[in-house]
Amino acid sequence: MNSHGPIPAVPVPVPAPMFVPVPVLVSGPVVVGVGRSAAGRGAVTWAADEAARTGRVLRLVHALKWPQTDPDEDTPRLLDDHVRVGGDIVLAQARTFVEERHPGLETETRTVDGPRARGLLEQAADASLLVVGAKRRPVVEQVLTLPPIGVQLSAHAPCPVAVVRETADPAAHAPAPRPLVVVGVDGSPGSLAALELAFAQAAAHGAVLRVVRVCRDRPGRTAAAHTAAAGRCESRLLSATAELRHRDPRVEVEHEVVFGRPVGALLGEAARARCLVVGSRGLGGFRGLLLGSVSHALIEHAECPLIVVPPGKDY
Known part of the structure; x- marks a missing residue:
């Protein structure tokens, strides 16, 4: 069993010793959306702990954020390389964090093009759990903008969806x-x-x-x-x-x-x-x-x- 270190964003309690961990859900991977935000880091932390506790593979997925120009043959090669290298760096940092937190946990990394929700749903086709971070939204934004990605994913995902709230004050x-x-x-x-x-x-x-x-x-x-x-x-x-x-x-x-x-x-x-x-x-x-x-x-x-x-x- 892997030990859990301090969790700055999403506290995960230590299990009571009288219980023996058992498999949770089905055998597919835990898929988590990876980003640069505090909410994204909290989601990776929670997903890594869940995968380690239940003995499943952790799949780190980053949706490439393209400028207004579509990434087709007309996109300058320099811009294409910049976006993809940036995505690789985000995934590498997340993987390093996971490996330090849970040595030996099997991890995969994937980058996806296109809208974030669509990419995560595609990667969750064989998943046991899909995890996504959620930032705190002002009331005005909740009323006047589209529903958060957690709503979109929960409406269409073939597996359970965990929405991990960004924690402003862990205490x-x-x-x-x-x-x-x-x-x-x-x-x-x-x-x-x-x-x-x-x-x-x-x-x-x-x-x-x-x-x-x-x-x-x-x-x-x-x-x-x-x-x-x-x-x-x-x-x-x-x-x-x-x-x-x-x-x-x-x-x-x-x-x-x-x-x-x-x-x-x-x-x-x-x-x-x-x-x-x-x-x-x-x-x-x-x-x-x-x-x-x-x-x-x-x-x-x-x-x-x-x-x-x-x-x-x-x-």
Whole structure:
């Protein structure tokens, strides 16, 4: 097992010794977008730690940023060489960082032409996990510009997508005393796939798994009705996790029923988590929510890494 050094951007808790790392997800590589930004460096750190912990290959991918002129036969050779050499330097620096952090970890490097999202999706065709950094965006930018790349990738990737937030102040997001994985579950196929992955994450990282169901509170509901609704929701959570808890009793599972709005509730539950996991069809079970309020807001605001899981695969 590789030891983890200090992580300036994205803290990764040390696993509890009573847990033995197990394979997470499928056997494909962990693919991560590499750039020069702080968000990109944080994504590489998190992806390298994940690949080392789960025994998978790490694929470092850099999208070449071309000037307005297309890189065709009319592009001056000097400009072509400059862009490609710059990309090679970015990848070489990332690879050196990874090798120093995790000696012996198998790594690959790839450069891609064209839009960043398209290149990452192509490289993730055989991946078990796609990781991308996310910068903090002002509210005006969130409203007036296109969705962040995490939304684009989560909508189309064939594998889970981890969005790692740029951390302005690492001390402000101190991890819980024991690693914590939080997953939002509502019974939809997407959320059940997320539950499978979250359980595997908890097992691999020696973390507590917190399974959260968010229920909307109804005005005028009596205290007795509120208690009864909470009991029904908790019963559904216990049923959803029963097979997983039997599969590996070493994983400590918490069941939380929260009344309120999904975004605020999940952000609150995951404030000190190692990661937050949700299904790609959103808490309501509709693909459209991915580009709407719930998943979009989580991608924009989750302080911890957010993993968005597509349905229909075994993790």
